[in-house]
Amino acid sequence: MMTNPNGIVTQGQFSFLPPLTDVQITAQIKYALGKGWAISVEYTDDPHPRNTYWEMYGAPMFDLKDPAGILMEINNCRKTFPNHYIRVMAFSSVRGVESPTMSYIVNRPKNEPGFGLVRQETNGRNIRYTIHSYATNKPEGERY
Amino acid sequence: MTTKTDKIDIQALLNESHINEVLDELDQDLVGLVPVKQRIREIAAYLLITKARLQLGIEAAKPSLHMCFTGNPGTGKTTVALKMADILHRLGYIRQNHVISVTRDDLVGQYIGHTAPKTKEVIKKAMGGVLFIDEAYYLYKPENERDYGQESIEILLQTMENHRDDLVVILAGYHDRMGTFFKSNPGMSSRIAHHVDFPDYDENELLEITKLMAGSMHYNLDKAAYSAMKDYIQKRKQQPHFANARSIRNALDRARLRQANRLFNDAITHKKETTAEDLSLITEADIRASRVFEGGLNGEQIAKKP
Numbered sequence: 001m002m003t004n005p006n007g008i009v010t011q012g013q014f015s016f017l018p019p020l021t022d023v024q025i026t027a028q029i030k031y032a033l034g035k036g037w038a039i040s041v042e043y044t045d046d047p048h049p050r051n052t053y054w055e056m057y058g059a060p061m062f063d064l065k066d067p068a069g070i071l072m073e074i075n076n077c078r079k080t081f082p083n084h085y086i087r088v089m090a091f092s093s094v095r096g097v098e099s100p101t102m103s104y105i106v107n108r109p110k111n112e113p114g115f116g117l118v119r120q121e122t123n124g125r126n127i128r129y130t131i132h133s134y135a136t137n138k139p140e141g142e143r144y
Numbered sequence: 145m146t147t148k149t150d151k152i153d154i155q156a157l158l159n160e161s162h163i164n165e166v167l168d169e170l171d172q173d174l175v176g177l178v179p180v181k182q183r184i185r186e187i188a189a190y191l192l193i194t195k196a197r198l199q200l201g202i203e204a205a206k207p208s209l210h211m212c213f214t215g216n217p218g219t220g221k222t223t224v225a226l227k228m229a230d231i232l233h234r235l236g237y238i239r240q241n242h243v244i245s246v247t248r249d250d251l252v253g254q255y256i257g258h259t260a261p262k263t264k265e266v267i268k269k270a271m272g273g274v275l276f277i278d279e280a281y282y283l284y285k286p287e288n289e290r291d292y293g294q295e296s297i298e299i300l301l302q303t304m305e306n307h308r309d310d311l312v313v314i315l316a317g318y319h320d321r322m323g324t325f326f327k328s329n330p331g332m333s334s335r336i337a338h339h340v341d342f343p344d345y346d347e348n349e350l351l352e353i354t355k356l357m358a359g360s361m362h363y364n365l366d367k368a369a370y371s372a373m374k375d376y377i378q379k380r381k382q383q384p385h386f387a388n389a390r391s392i393r394n395a396l397d398r399a400r401l402r403q404a405n406r407l408f409n410d411a412i413t414h415k416k417e418t419t420a421e422d423l424s425l426i427t428e429a430d431i432r433a434s435r436v437f438e439g440g441l442n443g444e445q446i447a448k449k450p
Contacts, residue, residue, distance in 0.1 A: 058261070065240045066272025068310040073268065 008112050009047045012087060012103035022071060025088070025106055029067035032090035032102055038062045039070050040091065041077050043084045045143045047112070047133050057081075060091065074106055083109045083144040109135075109144035152196045161195075161234045163188055170227050174220055175356065176349035183340045184224065184231070191235050208337040209237060209312045210304055212280075212326075214319040215342025218388030221316045222276065224342075228314065229274040238312055242273035248282040251296045259292040263299045271310050280315035281325035297329060304335050345388050350377045353389050357396055358426065368428035379436050399430040406430065 010016055020028070032039055039061050042054035057077040061070060070088075077086050086107035089100050113134035120128040135143040158164065167188060170181060190207075197203035209232065213221040226243055233241035246266055253259040267275065277283070283293040304313050315322070315332075319341060326333035345353065354373050358365055365373065376395060380386055403426050410416040 059265070061268060063269055064271070065242055065269070066310070068239075068307065069268030069271035072271070072307070072310075 007114060008108060009085065009105070011049065012105055014104050020104070020106060025074065026067045026071055028102070028104065029070050029088070033064060033067065035092070037090040037092050037101055039064070040089050041070070041073050041086065042089060043077060043081045043086045045084050045140060046136055047085060048131070048136070054087065057086070078107050081107075085109070111144065152200055154192070154196060157192060157196055161192070163192070163231050163234050166227055166230045166234065170224070174223065175352045176345050177220060177342065180220075180224060180340055180342055183338070184228065187338055188231050191231070191237060195235055206237065206309055208308060208335065210336045211312070211314045211338040211340060212322065212336045213314060213316040213340050213342060214322045216318060216344055216388060218390035219342040219344060220389065221342055222278070225274065225276045225314050225316070232274065232312060238273050240272040243276050244270040244273065245276045245278060247278050248293065251277070251283065252292050259295045260299060263296045267299070267303050267311065271307070274312045274314055276314045276316065278316050281317045281321040284325055284328055286328060297332065301331050301335065347374065347377050347381070350388070350392055353392050354396065357393060361396070361400070363396075363400065363424050363426050365426050366428070369426050369431055372428045372431040376431055376434060376436055383436065395431070395434065398434065399426050402430045402433055403427070
């Protein structure tokens with residue numbers, strides 16, 4: 001694809017950059033902790049951009065002071081799901097915000113087949129377009 | 145390994161870490177505990193020298209810092225743990241100057257599969273700082289072989305080994321029961337580098353503590369009150385559940401209660417005027433009214449018997 005030269009899923013922050021190293025991830029977590037945000041780790045094997053609700057890995061981590069604990073959790077998740085998408089989310093509980101403030105992918109499958117364009121013919125020979133991930137042809141857990 | 149420079153200024157290292165301030169604070173704030181202060185100084189010196197060695201490249205790995213504080217209740221284990229965290233932080237061995245204080249309840253779950261996440265959660269919170277486990281010997285209950293404490297100990301051991309740079313664990317508990325705990329968990333014993341034993345306070349030290357505590361609460365004790373306190377300490381030491389400095393704190397709290405009651409009665413019933421001095425003075429009567437002088441808990445039990 002012309003718009004996505006790396007041929008990888010680009011969602012959230014830093015997704016056009018080379019994969020983040022653990023040191024860089026630690027720095028990002030430190031920034032989020034400094035802001036008082038709660039951090040959680042999530043994973044999925046359905047890369048569709050409208051799939052917003054990913055599976056949570058453990059509980060969200062409140063009251064942490066140091067990034068090491070979160071990095072440990074990320075590495076545990078990578079070990080459990082080496083071929084899934086894993087993202088780190090930061091949640092701000094400030095009244096009026098109460099929503100995720102950061103989200104970035106820290107692990108992705110080795111091979112990402114990408115998306116196909118699906119055309120659906122409807123009333124009056126209209127065409128509806130949608131995208132479909134090749135990976136999701138297989139059942140959950142066997143996709144990558 | 146070859147070294148770039150052969151010299152290092154220990155004095156500069158000491159000045160820049162500011163650990164002397166903490167050690168002085170330790171000397172001023174804590175009465176007695178001479179062997180403990182000595183040990184803490186030794187550990188601080190060792191850590192400083194190790195830091196110098198690390199900087200010169202003589203030493204490659206950070207030393208093991210896990211500790212065990214043994215002693216009776218109220219001998220200042222928690223207070224010293226806080227100071228220790230301060231020292232470790234100033235020397236750069238831990239990243240955050242925080243102490244997460246937990247007991248068995250925070251680590252061990254109630255059903256199968258509950259313990260591991262609970263322990264891991266606590267460890268994650270403590271990461272980068274100090275994890276202080278009070279009454280650590282409760283983790284292991286030999287009389288119940290299906291106890292989940294063992295699972296918690298195993299996770300702790302794993303973390304103490306794998307995340308040595310991220311976490312310092314300090315165990316605390318009674319001397320004899322910690323001994324049994326280590327005997328049944330040799331892995332734990334071998335991973336702990338520093339054992340510090342906290343002695344009980346003697347009567348003079350307890351009196352000194354009384355003075356300090358009353359001062360920090362902005363109360364004064366008059367001379368008669370001090371001699372009453374001396375008797376109180378002597379009597380209280382013979383009775384069960386004596387908890388050193390904590391017992392003194394409780395005694396002072398109850399004396400404050402009686403003092404307030406006395407002032408209230410004086411003002412309302414006898415229409416006496418109350419001065420600022422009265423408000424901060426604890427008298428002999430406030431202390432002598434304690435049930436410790438009538439034999440304490442035991443005395444009550446005897447009195448109740450027909």
